[in-house]
Amino acid sequence: MGWTEGVDLSTLTVLHRMRRFRVPTARKRISKDERNQAEETVENERKFATDAAIVRVMKARKTCSLQELIGEVSSQLMSLFRADTRSVKRRIEDLVAREFLERDSKDSSLFNYLA
Numbered sequence: 380m381g382w383t384e385g386v387d388l389s390t391l392t393v394l395h396r397m398r399r400f401r402v403p404t405a406r407k408r409i410s411k412d413e414r415n416q417a418e419e420t421v422e423n424e425r426k427f428a429t430d431a432a433i434v435r436v437m438k439a440r441k442t443c444s445l446q447e448l449i450g451e452v453s454s455q456l457m458s459l460f461r462a463d464t465r466s467v468k469r470r471i472e473d474l475v476a477r478e479f480l481e482r483d484s485k486d487s488s489l490f491n492y493l494a
Contacts, residue, residue: 425460429470432456437480437492445471445488 409417432455436448443451449467456462471490474480483489 425462425466426470428456428459429462429467430474433467433470433474434479434492434494437490441492442483443490445490448490 429452432452433448435455436451437443445468448471449464452467453462453464471480475482475490479492479494480490481493483491
């Protein structure tokens with residue numbers, strides 16, 4: 380009844396009873412600096428989310444092997460983003476450097492929660 384609007388990527392299509400109109404729309408161009416800044420912001424947010432997931436798992440378990448920790452963190456972060464194994468390992472090593480975690484003295488594949 381009356382006007383119906385459909386959205387296309389490059390034009391706005393307006394449908395009326397017997398006629399179809401195409402109205403060009405303006406696209407906002409994103410500069411490389413803005414794109415790099417956005418990617419950096421997303422990367423920082425993912426680092427914080429990964430750190431928080433690692434600490435939650437370790438707080439609950441106190442001691443955990445590397446593979447179990449990576450699996451549990453990946454499953455927790457699945458709803459937010461697909462966690463890369465390499466980035467999770469980097470975040471674990473960063474938490475070890477910041478003394479939230481430590482490697483077990485007897486078995487180097489185990490991590491202990493300190494904080």
